[in-house]
Amino acid sequence: MVESPAALGAVFHALASDARRDMLYRLAAGELTMGQLAAPLTMSLAGASKHVQVLEDAGLVKRTIDGRRHLCRLETAPLAAAFAWLTYYQQFWNERLDSLEALFQADPTPETEEP
Numbered sequence: 001m002v003e004s005p006a007a008l009g010a011v012f013h014a015l016a017s018d019a020r021r022d023m024l025y026r027l028a029a030g031e032l033t034m035g036q037l038a039a040p041l042t043m044s045l046a047g048a049s050k051h052v053q054v055l056e057d058a059g060l061v062k063r064t065i066d067g068r069r070h071l072c073r074l075e076t077a078p079l080a081a082a083f084a085w086l087t088y089y090q091q092f093w094n095e096r097l098d099s100l101e102a103l104f105q106a107d108p109t110p111e112t113e114e115p
Helices: 006-014 020-028 032-040 047-057 077-106
Strands: 061-066 069-074
Touching: 006 020, 006 047, 006 077, 020 032, 020 047, 020 061, 020 069, 032 047, 032 069, 047 061, 047 069
Parallel strands: none
Antiparallel strands: 061 069
């Protein structure tokens, strides 16, 4: 579980990359090797390894090494903590958007004349 603001920041940093989100999405189906993670993204193994390192640092991926094979698997606890953080603020935004909607319904904008 992500317990510190720095750890939560690392999760959101890791999620900021399209490539890393793609990796996490595919890891949700099961373990993948570094080569399997890199192939659909048309990146080198070194590039994929750098992305996996960011995911590891955030606690989102666990990598095990078996000889020359690097197997990666998804760790979901940090995602659950990020979801909980976002859920807290979802209530805030829902209330604000409801208020905004009420303002639009109560005071329609004046129609402008076309020239």
